[in-house]
Amino acid sequence: MASRLNASYVSIFQRFCDVLAIYFSLYIVFKTNHLPIDNQTLLAFLSIVSIFQLIGGVTDFYRSWRGIGLRNELISCVKNISLTIFIFYTINIFFTHIELLVFIECFVLLIFFLGGFRVSIRLISSLFFKTFDRAKDVIVIGDCERAKKLYHDLGLSKWTGYNPVGIFSFKADYNDSEFSGNVSTVVEKIKLSGIRKIYIVINKNNINQVEALLEVLADTTCSTVIIPDLFNYNLLYSRIEDINGSPVIPLIDTRIYGINNFVKRVEDICFASVVLVIISPILMVIAIAIKLNSKGPVFFKQIRYGLNGKPILVYKFRTMSVMENGPEVKQAVKNDPRVTSVGRILRKTSLDELPQFFNVILGNMSVVGPRPHAVAHNEEYRKLITGYMLRHKVKPGITGLAQVKGWRGETDTLDKMEKRIECDLEYIRTWNLLLDAKIIFLTILHGFINKAAY
Template sequence: MSYVTNSPASTQLPTQLIAGSRAVSAGKGGRLAALLVLVASTEFVLVAVAAYFAAVLYHRLILLNSDDAKYIPESLLISTMLLLVSVGLRQYSRIQTQPRHVFIWSGASSVLFVFAFFISTIFLLKVSGDYSRATIIAQAVSVFITVLCTRAIWFSLLQPAIASGLIDARRIILIGDPSHCSRFSARAFVTGLRTIRSFDFPTARTDTSVVARPGAVQALPDIRQLVANCRPLRADDIVILTSELDVRSALALASALSDLPVDVHVVPIGSVDLMAVSRITQFGNMVTMRVCQCPLTPFNRAIKRAFDVAASIAGLILVSPLFVIVSLAIKLDSRGPVLFRQTRHGYNNEPISVLKFRTMTVMENGDNFKPVVRHDPRVTRLGRFLRRTNIDELPQLFNVLAGNMSLVGPRPHATSQNEAFAELISSFFRRHNVKPGITGWAQVNGYRGDTDTLEKMQRRVEHDLYYIDNWSLLFDLRIILLTFFSREVYANAF
């Protein structure tokens, strides 16, 4: 059978083109190596400078001491230890394949490790008398900020270099159905991965002979030919896109491809999004592939809850005069109660009662709920203002204080909406693996309001799942700030 696709990217390459590809790859690989050395060198110098000037400025401004030279060895030691930890953990070399936040926060973790080791060392060697606690704190803070800023800047510079072709982050070969290869290639391109060739999935057969192990998979000649064709391409990675029926053959192919000096990946078709959050992890005395994980650890939940309680109490105190004014205005504007309760899905898909200032002439709930559209006649005159300014959401601070909502999280939908979209969007209910929020990542990016098309809801769900998979307290603070100052928050508010 023919295993080479008919796309132009997968046609047979002439010898001259292969040789040229090797030369280009070597040139780009050299530029990448030079860039990584430059990244490491820049970070080394800036960390040493930051540690030195933090100590010097503290002693000059606070202690009025100008003995500057004695902090040079310590600053170089801190910088050297950080460099050794970063190189040892391959943080620089993985800049090609890891997202921005991983590259940045791995540096932050290294800083914490280095200063823990540094403090322990000077204590054990009994040389800590010359070092005040304030000096160490000043150096740690300055180095921490320096590493975060340096890595953020370098990562932002790397992406244009990849996009322009100056640096080829990773060269990959795809093996699988042409349509699957095309979609995967487009997705990989966004992250700087370049598909240099694609092949059809070859065949394999199960060896049922007596001498072979039961169920052993034996590669057919076309697999060996495929390996031979991949060898001169000098790829960095080979990705096997497999279906459920081809898993056994994919394992045989991966075994055959192990003869090549490349990273081999197996990606189940239809599970790319799920595999994106999968990790190989230790489970007891076994190694497993953790496909899904609880988004927040008990410690993280405690931190998020403490922040919610403190912020909601402060918020209720600050806006209490506004509560009185809005309540009187609602009573004067139209007949009906001040507050509106609506049943929505909360954490673990459990129903909760969400509070809002009443902005409509009706009290629709459950299956009777109909989403608000632009110029909806059910919305009162005051209600339009409250909805445009998001003031109608303020009573949900009581939900946060009660514990069935959070300040930040996926916005809860009416139960009828949830049930309708859950049948159309995969992993829809994964939004409820955390508490719903008054504001969220989708809302500050403009994905709120009417969901009259499936695409609008899909985009909202994508942002919600991104928030769940990348939660941090700093991320929550960023979303809260954007809620107050971003114009996107007020888009589609009606």
């Protein structure tokens, strides 16, 4: 609870410093460009602050960066600034007339101030620990790769006040040169070296040894941290939560809930609405072409699994002369005779997927997410691929990480489907607003024409 409270104070301090950084950036930009500082300036300031803070909350920008490299923190900082300026510039087009150069200057200054603040914090922290000798000597106990990685990561983050001095094995006959000793020598090491903290990586093979070790450590003043080695499992957004004082670890969950769910829904509605307005003439032309090309309806309504595996109706332009939607569905293959001439163009350019923006407006699909598969394919592959159904922890999408990574089109081998599912689960595990923006951008850039689409 105390560490969570400390993290909260740090987050508040970071947010306050970010507000100051935005203020100074805008002040300098407006002064150097001789722009009036009036109510419009105040509105711009409040808008950028609100957008940046909202994006920061959604992308976990204000989480604890302890133990995370400066490079990754600065990259995250630049991404958040870029998205903030892009959104504000888009709003500016409709409501104000501030020149693009002003936004570029603001972008550069924000990177300077926000990035400089974070570099300064790390330098001050490092100087503090060196000057006042407050660095904690820590050791790691565990035999798995997770323990070795933890020891390595602690060594890269000495600015946080942790100084790793050894890694110990639970095995009496260990033969790895990386280890400093086995668990029987830990207490002696604590007494001789003044160890302040111990990280114990626990798994199903050493539970009894951990229990015995904790009894021994109770006779010391050393802080002890338990790390469950659960990373061999197919986890989705695992984290530690608190239920009335009881620590719980969700192993299979998603980031898209609460405020994140609201933000993603707003993203979907805004993007889909704009797209539908823009492409409405194209939809009309495609509908006429389908009608003139072959007999049958313009739209094909497919039964697919949606959020939490519940059946939904997904809309597509009809591209085949037959309409399979039963217990057995054959995927389209190269030169498939069922595909019409117009349908071949639509499938090759992905234009047959455009009606799914109506699904997004209805709320049973998202712009970005795992692509919905035929029910027959779901039932087939859920028996062959462990964790297959976890892709339905979020709404299906019009485009997804698997598609921009090249895993679209026919999945004629199990390996291809496994690669697609890996991408889907990676998306669910790492989702944030910036990832959605990246996938949308890559889809627009080179996602319309694909040789794998038949």
